[in-house]
Amino acid sequence: MQRRDFLKMSAALGGAAALAGCQRPEATAEPLSEEQVNWSACLVNCGSNCPLKVYSRDGMITRIETDHSFADEYGNHQVRACLRGRSVRQRVYAPDRLKYPMKRTGPRGSGQFQRISWEEALDSIHAKLGHVIKEYGNESVFFTYNSGAYYNFGGKQNYYRLMNLLGGYLNSYGDYSWGQMYQAARYTFGSEALAYQGSAMAEMQAADLVLMLGYNPSEIRMSGSGEAYDFLVMKQQLGFKTIIVDPRYTDSALGKEDQWLPIRPGTDAALAEAIAYQLIQHHGVDQAFLDRYCQGYDERTLPKGVPFKASYKAHILDIEQPGDQPGANARTPEWAASITGIPAAQIRQLAQTLAQTAATGKVYVQIAASLNRHAAGENTIRAMYMLPLLLGQVGLPGTNTGALPSGSSLSAPVMPTGDNPVESAISFFTWTQAVLDGQNMTVQRDGVRLPEDKLDEQGDGRLGHDIKAIINYAGNALINQHADANRTAEILKDDSRCEFILVVDNWMTPSAEYADIILPDVTWLESEDLITQGYAAGNTGTLVQISSAIGPMFECRNSYDVCTELARRFGVEQAFTEGKSAQQWLDQFYAEAQAANPGLPDKSVMLKQGVYRQYLPNGSHIALQDFRDDPEANPLATPSGKIEIYSSELADKAARWQLPADQVISAIPQYCATAEGAEDRDGMRRYPLQLTGYHTKGRVHSSYHNVPWLREAVQDAVWISPMDAEARGLATGNRVQVFNDRGTIEVEVKVTPRIMPGVVALGQGAWYQGGDVDKGGCLNTLTSQRPTPLSKGNGQHTNLVEIRKIAETDA
Ligand SMILES: Nc1nc2c(c(=O)[nH]1)N[C@H]1C(S)=C(S)[C@@H](COP(=O)(O)OP(=O)(O)OC[C@H]3O[C@@H](n4cnc5c(=O)[nH]c(N)nc54)[C@H](O)[C@@H]3O)O[C@H]1N2
Numbered sequence: 062m063q064r065r066d067f068l069k070m071s072a073a074l075g076g077a078a079a080l081a082g083c084q085r086p087e088a089t090a091e092p093l094s095e096e097q098v099n100w101s102a103c104l105v106n107c108g109s110n111c112p113l114k115v116y117s118r119d120g121m122i123t124r125i126e127t128d129h130s131f132a133d134e135y136g137n138h139q140v141r142a143c144l145r146g147r148s149v150r151q152r153v154y155a156p157d158r159l160k161y162p163m164k165r166t167g168p169r170g171s172g173q174f175q176r177i178s179w180e181e182a183l184d185s186i187h188a189k190l191g192h193v194i195k196e197y198g199n200e201s202v203f204f205t206y207n208s209g210a211y212y213n214f215g216g217k218q219n220y221y222r223l224m225n226l227l228g229g230y231l232n233s234y235g236d237y238s239w240g241q242m243y244q245a246a247r248y249t250f251g252s253e254a255l256a257y258q259g260s261a262m263a264e265m266q267a268a269d270l271v272l273m274l275g276y277n278p279s280e281i282r283m284s285g286s287g288e289a290y291d292f293l294v295m296k297q298q299l300g301f302k303t304i305i306v307d308p309r310y311t312d313s314a315l316g317k318e319d320q321w322l323p324i325r326p327g328t329d330a331a332l333a334e335a336i337a338y339q340l341i342q343h344h345g346v347d348q349a350f351l352d353r354y355c356q357g358y359d360e361r362t363l364p365k366g367v368p369f370k371a372s373y374k375a376h377i378l379d380i381e382q383p384g385d386q387p388g389a390n391a392r393t394p395e396w397a398a399s400i401t402g403i404p405a406a407q408i409r410q411l412a413q414t415l416a417q418t419a420a421t422g423k424v425y426v427q428i429a430a431s432l433n434r435h436a437a438g439e440n441t442i443r444a445m446y447m448l449p450l451l452l453g454q455v456g457l458p459g460t461n462t463g464a465l466p467s468g469s470s471l472s473a474p475v476m477p478t479g480d481n482p483v484e485s486a487i488s489f490f491t492w493t494q495a496v497l498d499g500q501n502m503t504v505q506r507d508g509v510r511l512p513e514d515k516l517d518e519q520g521d522g523r524l525g526h527d528i529k530a531i532i533n534y535a536g537n538a539l540i541n542q543h544a545d546a547n548r549t550a551e552i553l554k555d556d557s558r559c560e561f562i563l564v565v566d567n568w569m570t571p572s573a574e575y576a577d578i579i580l581p582d583v584t585w586l587e588s589e590d591l592i593t594q595g596y597a598a599g600n601t602g603t604l605v606q607i608s609s610a611i612g613p614m615f616e617c618r619n620s621y622d623v624c625t626e627l628a629r630r631f632g633v634e635q636a637f638t639e640g641k642s643a644q645q646w647l648d649q650f651y652a653e654a655q656a657a658n659p660g661l662p663d664k665s666v667m668l669k670q671g672v673y674r675q676y677l678p679n680g681s682h683i684a685l686q687d688f689r690d691d692p693e694a695n696p697l698a699t700p701s702g703k704i705e706i707y708s709s710e711l712a713d714k715a716a717r718w719q720l721p722a723d724q725v726i727s728a729i730p731q732y733c734a735t736a737e738g739a740e741d742r743d744g745m746r747r748y749p750l751q752l753t754g755y756h757t758k759g760r761v762h763s764s765y766h767n768v769p770w771l772r773e774a775v776q777d778a779v780w781i782s783p784m785d786a787e788a789r790g791l792a793t794g795n796r797v798q799v800f801n802d803r804g805t806i807e808v809e810v811k812v813t814p815r816i817m818p819g820v821v822a823l824g825q826g827a828w829y830q831g832g833d834v835d836k837g838g839c840l841n842t843l844t845s846q847r848p849t850p851l852s853k854g855n856g857q858h859t860n861l862v863e864i865r866k867i868a869e870t871d872a
C-alpha cells in the first residue's frame with residue numbers, strides 16, 4: 062500500500078487519532094474537499110437489495126446512510142436498509158479484505174497462501190481448468206452454491222457465461238433455501254415456481270386470519286420496504302389475526318401476535334394432519350372445492366385403479382372403506398400432541414378457528430422455507446399445503462396456497478449466461494458426494510438427472526463423473542454454509558479428488574481457506590450496475606443505479622474484466638465480450654431497462670437520485686386465481702391438470718427409487734418421522750436436544766459476520782429454555798459446548814423462555830474455524846449431509862445435540 066493510501070485508510074478507520082496519540086492534530090492548511098454522494102446497494106441474499114447512500118471524500122467512505130430522500134408514507138415509503146447494510150463501511154475496510162490474487166502454498170485448507178500477480182493467477186486458472194476439462198470432461202467442473210452478490214452485470218453470471226463458452230459444467234438443481242419446497246410445489250401444483258409465487262403480501266389486507274408456519278418476516282425480511290414492513294403496517298392498520306407456529310418466540314411475535322404455538326421442529330406435518338382430522342370429523346372440509354380442483358382427497362377423485370385406502374382421507378382417518386369408523390392410527394389431536402408438543406386442546410381450538418374463519422372470511426396461510434430445511438422437508442411442505450386446500454381457501458382474494466409471497470418486481474437486464482451444453486445435473490446438496498464418487502451416483506438412489514439417452518429401460522443411470530474442479534464465486538457453501546463442515550473439510554483437503562478450487566470473494570472466508578487460487582473481487586461499493594429489488598421485496602419494486610467513488614480498491618477486479626481475460630486465454634474472448642466494453646454493456650442494459658420501465662429517468666438523473674421505486678408495480682397477485690376461476694380453461698401443469706393431493710408420479714417414484722429404510726417418498730402428503738427428529742428416541746438417548754438453526758439479524762448467512770458492530774449488536778448464543786438450562790447448570794452468558802457425533806462447537810448460551818423445552822436454537826452462518834472444538838461456533842459443524850428423500854436436499858434444521866458447560870479450566 063502507498064503511504065498516502067495508508068493515511069487515507071487510517072483516517073477512514075479512525076486510526077489517525079490513534080496515530081496522533083492524544084495530541085491535538087495541527088490545523089491543516091488544505092481545507093477538506095467536498096463530500097461526494099454515490100448510491101450503492103446491499104446485494105446479499107436476504108431478498109431485498111436495499112439502496113445504500115455512500116458518502117465519500119477523496120475516495121474514502123466517510124459514512125453510510127440509507128434511502129431517506131422521499132416522503133415516507135406507506136405505499137410511497139422509503140426503502141431503508143437494515144443494520145447490516147448500514148454497517149457496510151466496516152465491511153469494505155475489514156482487515157481480512159482480499160487485496161490481490163493469491164495461490165496456495167501449503168496443504169489445502171492450511172490457510173497458507175502467497176501473493177501472486179494477476180498474470181500468474183489467470184495463467185494458472187487457464188492451465189488448471191483447461192487440464193480438468195480436457196482430462197475429465199466439462200461434467201467434472203462444478204459451481205458451488207453462491208448467493209453473496211446479486212449483481213445484474215458484474216457478478217457470477219460472467220463465470221457461468223465463460224464456462225458455457227468452454228463447453229459447460231455440471232448443472233445443479235434446487236438450492237439451500239427452497240430445495241424441498243420446489244419438489245413439493247412441482248408435484249402438488251405442477252410447477253416448481255409455484256413454491257415462491259404465492260399470493261402477494263398485499264392479499265393479507267383481505268384476510269381475517271394469517272396463519273404463520275415458521276414465517277418470521279421481522280427477522281428474515283428486514284428491509285425498510287420489504288415484507289417485514291408491509292406485514293407490520295398492514296397488521297397495525299387492519300388488525301387481522303395472526304397465529305404463529307414456531308419453536309422460537311420470534312421478533313414477528315413480540316406482542317403483535319394473537320397466539321404463539323411453540324412446536325417441536327420438523328413436526329408441522331403432524332399438526333396439519335390433526336387439523337385435517339378435526340375438519341373431516343367435526344367441522345367439515347370444502348368438499349366441493351376438493352372434488353372440482355383436486356385429485357385424490359377421497360374416492361371421488363382418485364385416479365382410476367387406485368384403491369380408496371390410498372387416498373388422503375383414508376390415511377387421516379386410518380380407514381379401509383368410505384364410511385368406516387376411524388382406526389387406531391387415525392391422526393387425532395392426541396396423536397399429534399405427542400409428536401408436536403402442542404396440547405390436543407390447542408390443536409382442536411386451532412382447527413375450529415380455521416374452520417370458523419373460512420366459513421365467513423378468509424385465511425391466508427404462509428409456510429416458511431424453514432419447514433422445508435428439515436430431514437423430510439418435502440413431505441412437510443406437501444402436508445402443509447393441505448390446510449388451505451381442505452378449507453377451500455385458495456385462488457380467492459385474501460387467501461394463499463401457503464407458498465412464499467410473490468414479491469413486486471421492476472425488471473432490468475441481467476448479463477446473459479448462454480446455454481449450458483452439459484445436461485446432467487445433481488442436486489445442489491450432493492456435491493460433496495460427487496467429489497467422493499460422482500461416477501457411481503445414480504438417478505434412483507441419488508437423484509441425479511440425466512438426458513433421456515443416458516437412461517436405461519428402468520429410467521435409471523449413472524452420472525459417470527466425479528467433480529474435479531470447483532468454482533466458488535460469492536459463495537461460502539464450499540465450507541461454511543454446506544452441512545457437516547468437518548466432513549466437507551476432510552473431503553476437500555485431499556487434492557487428488559477435487560484437483561482445483563477457485564475462490565473469488567472479497568474477504569478471507571472459511572471457504573477461501575480451501576482455495577488453490579483466490580481472486581479478489583470488487584465490492585458492491587466499488588461497482589457500477591443497475592440493480593433490481595431482490596426476490597422478496599414485498600409490495601415495493603425498486604431499481605437502484607449503483608456507482609462508485611472509491612474503487613476498485615487494492616488490486617481488486619470485477620468479474621467481467623477477469624472473465625474477459627480468461628476468455629482471451631481460452632480463445633473465446635470475442636464470443637464472451639461480443640466486442641463490447643463493460644461500459645457498453647452497462648449502457649445497453651440501461652436502455653433496455655428504460656424500455657421495460659418507461660418511468661425510469663435518464664441515467665444521469667438516476668446516478669444522483671439512486672432509487673426508482675413503485676408500490677405494487679404489477680398490482681397484487683392471488684396464487685392460482687385463474688385456475689380457481691376456470692380450472693378447465695387454465696389447467697395446472699400436473700399430469701391431471703388438477704392440484705394433486707395424490708400424485709401418480711410420486712407413487713411411481715416411491716416404487717422405484719432406492720431409499721434408506723427410514724426414509725419415505727409417498728403418493729399423498731403425510732407426516733414422516735425422521736432420523737434426529739422429534740421422535741428419534743434412540744438418537745435422543747445420547748443427544749437429547751433438538752437443535753434448529755435460524756437466520757439471524759446479525760448476519761445474512763455468513764455474510765457480515767466479519768463486522769464487529771454486528772457481533773456486538775446481536776449476540777451469537779445458543780437459545781435454551783430455563784428448564785433445560787437448569788438441568789445442565791447453565792446461566793446466560795456461560796460458554797458452552799454444543800456437540801454430536803459430527804463435531805463440537807463453542808458458543809455462549811442464552812437462557813430464555815422464547816425457546817420451547819427440548820429444543821435449542823442457534824443463528825446460522827458464524828465462521829467455521831475447525832479443529833476438535835470449532836470456536837467459530839459454526840452451526841454447520843453439527844449438521845448432517847444426509848440428503849432428504851425426494852429432492853436430495855438439505856435437512857440442515859434437523860439435528861440432535863447435547864450441551865455442556867465448559868469447566869472454568871477449559872475456557
Ligand atoms: N445450517 C444451516 N446452513 C444453511 C442455512 C441454514 O438455515 N442452516 N441456510 C442455507 C441457505 S437458505 C442459503 S441461501 C445458504 C447461503 O449460502 P451462501 O450463498 O454461501 O451465502 P453467504 O454465506 O452469504 O456467502 C456469500 C459469500 O459471498 C461473498 N461476497 C459478498 N459480496 C461479494 C462480491 O461482491 N463478490 C464476491 N466475489 N463475493 C462476494 C461473501 O463474502 C460470502 O463469502 O446457506 C445455507 N446454509
Ligand SMILES: Nc1nc2c(c(=O)[nH]1)N[C@H]1C(S)=C(S)[C@@H](COP(=O)(O)OP(=O)(O)OC[C@H]3O[C@@H](n4cnc5c(=O)[nH]c(N)nc54)[C@H](O)[C@@H]3O)O[C@H]1N2
Nearest residue numbers: 238275281306326327429430431755756757758760761762
Ligand atoms: N437476517 C437474515 N435474513 C435472511 C437471511 C439471513 O441469513 N439473515 N437469509 C435469507 C434467505 S437466503 C432465506 S432462504 C430466508 C430463510 O427464511 P426461513 O427459512 O423462513 O428462515 P429460518 O430462519 O430458517 O426459519 C424461520 C423460522 O422458522 C422456525 N422453524 C425452524 N424449524 C421449524 C419447524 O420445523 N417448524 C416451524 N413451524 N418453525 C420452524 C425458526 O425457529 C425460525 O424462527 O431468510 C432470508 N433472510
Ligand code: SF4
Nearest residue numbers: 103107111143146284
Ligand atoms: S441485509 Fe437485507 S434488509 Fe439488510 S440492508 Fe442488506 S438487503 Fe437490506
Ligand SMILES: [Mo]
Nearest residue numbers: 106237238239
Ligand atoms: Mo436461502
